Amino acid sequence: MLKRTALFDLHRAAGAKMVDFGGWEMPLHYGSQIEEHLAVRASSGMFDVSHMRAIDVGGGDALEALRTLLANDAGRLVPGKALYSCMLRPDGGVLDDLIVYRLADDQAAYRLIVNAGTAEHDLAWMQHVRDERGFNAELRMRTDLALIAVQGPNARARLIRAVPRVGPIVEALGTFFAAALDDWFIARTGYTGEDGYEIALPSEQAAEFWRALAGADVAPCGLGARDTLRLEAGMNLYGAEMDETVTPLESGLAWTVDWDTPRAFIGRAALESQRANPRLRQLLGLKLLDRGVLRAHQVVATAHGPGEITSGTFGPTVGCSIALARLPAGVALHDEVSVTLRSGAAKALVCRPAFVRRGRVLG
Amino acid sequence: MRNPADLRYTETHEWVKAQPDGSVLVGITDFAQDALGDLVFIELPPVGKAFTAGQVIAVVESVKAASDIYAPISGSVTAVNDAVRDAPEKVNRDAYEAWLFRLQPQNSTDVSGLLDASAYQAKVDSEK
Numbered sequence: 001m002l003k004r005t006a007l008f009d010l011h012r013a014a015g016a017k018m019v020d021f022g023g024w025e026m027p028l029h030y031g032s033q034i035e036e037h038l039a040v041r042a043s044s045g046m047f048d049v050s051h052m053r054a055i056d057v058g059g060g061d062a063l064e065a066l067r068t069l070l071a072n073d074a075g076r077l078v079p080g081k082a083l084y085s086c087m088l089r090p091d092g093g094v095l096d097d098l099i100v101y102r103l104a105d106d107q108a109a110y111r112l113i114v115n116a117g118t119a120e121h122d123l124a125w126m127q128h129v130r131d132e133r134g135f136n137a138e139l140r141m142r143t144d145l146a147l148i149a150v151q152g153p154n155a156r157a158r159l160i161r162a163v164p165r166v167g168p169i170v171e172a173l174g175t176f177f178a179a180a181l182d183d184w185f186i187a188r189t190g191y192t193g194e195d196g197y198e199i200a201l202p203s204e205q206a207a208e209f210w211r212a213l214a215g216a217d218v219a220p221c222g223l224g225a226r227d228t229l230r231l232e233a234g235m236n237l238y239g240a241e242m243d244e245t246v247t248p249l250e251s252g253l254a255w256t257v258d259w260d261t262p263r264a265f266i267g268r269a270a271l272e273s274q275r276a277n278p279r280l281r282q283l284l285g286l287k288l289l290d291r292g293v294l295r296a297h298q299v300v301a302t303a304h305g306p307g308e309i310t311s312g313t314f315g316p317t318v319g320c321s322i323a324l325a326r327l328p329a330g331v332a333l334h335d336e337v338s339v340t341l342r343s344g345a346a347k348a349l350v351c352r353p354a355f356v357r358r359g360r361v362l363g
Numbered sequence: 364m365r366n367p368a369d370l371r372y373t374e375t376h377e378w379v380k381a382q383p384d385g386s387v388l389v390g391i392t393d394f395a396q397d398a399l400g401d402l403v404f405i406e407l408p409p410v411g412k413a414f415t416a417g418q419v420i421a422v423v424e425s426v427k428a429a430s431d432i433y434a435p436i437s438g439s440v441t442a443v444n445d446a447v448r449d450a451p452e453k454v455n456r457d458a459y460e461a462w463l464f465r466l467q468p469q470n471s472t473d474v475s476g477l478l479d480a481s482a483y484q485a486k487v488d489s490e491k
Binding site for chain 1: 397400401403404406422424426427429452455
């Protein structure tokens, strides 16, 4: 029996095509994933991401625990700020990627938003580290919360139109900041490359909120559009770009590792020795020059040896197929490479791993 | 999902419509377009080329997957639908309106050997 979010009935009533996503029955699309993708870039769209999980971290050693567990430094966070980070194994392999927020109202408290498929494993690992190190830290998985993302250039105006009482907070909220309003938690973050918000709220209020957003002309969008939007924006997907067998350095996430502080975060030693390797693989973007669609696991032939596509799709905004690929050292931007598609070899151009930002096609 | 009664069907989800001049139009069914999702590319056969029944004659590619289209009967391609190649979403919008190519059958009786609408529906039901 697949798990269902609080919005399952609303998705079905809206004509969603439901699929099994990591044990959850989620909407793939509500008619056309391409139309949903374009609606987000042009105007606004909403996503039920309640399969993802909030883990609240409190207690006197909350910050020390997070500075140990996370490769990015939660110590940099001012109240209300958010930070993107990986959580690593001692060998440097990625357990998950997540966003950590420092809660503004309680200076010793933090919230992590983690992936659906890894949430239980993340919590078990955090508990293990906490117990092993004797940290005074409480860890609480918030299964009582629903998560809804509202994204697009009109997200802000429509969110306020749908729920006027969030107006003052939303109007003041800067990018990558979050604030609480009663039992709602509103963050100006997202997974689309557009402006937007991710709201955590009690599950029993989710349906009313979703209906209010629909009434404000926010289009329901499924996982299909979510994937094409994030790939165009150059955002990694756990399980595709990284997993426990690769480090952030091989996954285009070196920028999320904070080396500056003398902080012995778990996995640091492994990353430091890997950093010195001149043959370290790199994550780059690909644009298909021919007709066709790049897909995960397709082999990429380069002048420096073979690589592999980690995620591929057709980008509705860029108008061609795009991909992220793990390629050998030495491959450079603007190199032409060959990808083995179903139909045979096709030419692709190596580019930065980001194709669209704020609705505009890059470079 | 619709399966118009005046069409014939294959087990591989193509539909075939007999034309007054003896040729047939061929497309993919509503079930097929729904399973594939948004189409982004369609590769159509060259006009004039002959195919045997069951041979790969076209390819449709969606965001999700690529799928071969098979010649429903033996024949030669006499026309392709350029409008659909330029706007593959037409197939998703109305699979029975959006023909892909026209065939001149090798044998005029071959079409009657294909599935009728209720036999095709039974096939679809068995796949669920």
